[in-house]
Ligand SMILES: NC(=O)C1=CN([C@@H]2O[C@H](COP(=O)(O)OP(=O)(O)OC[C@H]3O[C@@H](n4cnc5c(N)ncnc54)[C@H](OP(=O)(O)O)[C@@H]3O)[C@@H](O)[C@H]2O)C=CC1
């Protein structure tokens with residue numbers, strides 16, 4: 001089936017719309033003396049992160065957001081990383097900080113994530129940010145989760161009362177998706193590796209989110225006819241000729257014959273994730289500006305001009 005089939009729920013147009021909004025907001029903030037800047041932190045060489053960072057840089061440039069990549073060696077200690085983050089927390093030119101995952105095993109990711117000041121936490125992964133989602137404050141949510149929900153909304157389906165199944169419950173993808181959907185009024189079932197029959201749950205879903213990391217885990221007989229399938233998986237697969245390609249967690253070729261909507265991989269959730277990261281950067285900037293206003297009264301421009 002060609003990629004222009006209406007069943008494909010493509011990320012490109014959704015991402016382009018978000019990036020256009022971000023660009024307009026970034027331009028006016030810059031004109032007012034607050035140029036947004038995103039800093040990416042990578043520890044060690046992680047191939048899975050390269051594409052993401054490359055797209056972040058390209059789209060940030062498009063949106064008028066400065067982008068700085070900080071690459072640290074794998075031997076970096078947790079203390080050294082924390083010190084670097086504290087420096088960025090204190091630097092008024094840095095709007096947002098994203099720590100690319102995974103980090104080496106000797107670095108405690110939760111503690112490091114908590115070292116990022118909540119006002120600069122553009123990934124929404126600080127425990128305080130995650131907590132806001134539980135309280136139905138949804139304007140800054142973890143990027144991939146928010147992107148997945150944005151794609152479901154693009155179908156036009158009414159989320160209220162919708163039967164949704166989420167396969168995978170990681171803190172960065174599955175759990176925040178479940179919380180976002182609950183806030184939108186959906187009825188949510190979350191499956192994981194101890195679920196007795198993922199298939200039995202998945203078959204009842206009007207919308208199925210899959211974030212596991214296993215190619216072709218979801219087959220056609222696990223999908224309800226007419227469902228929306230959001231495939232979050234990004235898996236590198238080596239072909240017989242030695243070349244590699246990226247596939248999701250869903251057996252797209254068979255599932256697209258059953259589902260009414262399916263996100264392709266690549267070209268689905270990925271591009272929207274990048275767009276949401278940039279949108280979150282503007283949310284963070286606006287929160288910081290509000291704080292400056294509260295703290296320094298009306299002199300925010302003087303402050304920005306330091
Ligand atoms: N498009 C994007 O922007 C992003 C894509 N990804 C991709 O999404 C996928 C998931 O990422 P992430 O959440 O970080 O991965 P994790 O490995 O952290 O989580 C995987 C989840 O899947 C569950 N699981 C494992 N096996 C099964 C199974 N057989 N049936 C049901 N559930 C199972 C695990 O449950 P348990 O813990 O109980 O074992 C766990 O909750 C990966 O392919 C990753 O590359 C990730 C981030 C961003």
Ligand SMILES: Nc1nc(=O)c2c([nH]1)NC[C@@H]1CN(c3ccc(C(=O)N[C@@H](CCC(=O)O)C(=O)O)cc3)C=[N+]21
Nearest residue numbers: 048049051052055099100101144266267268270271273
């Ligand atoms: N803290 C953190 N947060 C993440 O969200 C996170 C992370 N770490 N580590 C790595 C994974 C992976 N990930 C991707 C996001 C978008 C694309 C993306 O834009 N993909 C394009 C690929 C296009 C191309 O191949 O050039 C697409 O799917 O169409 C890829 C990968 C986010 N992750």
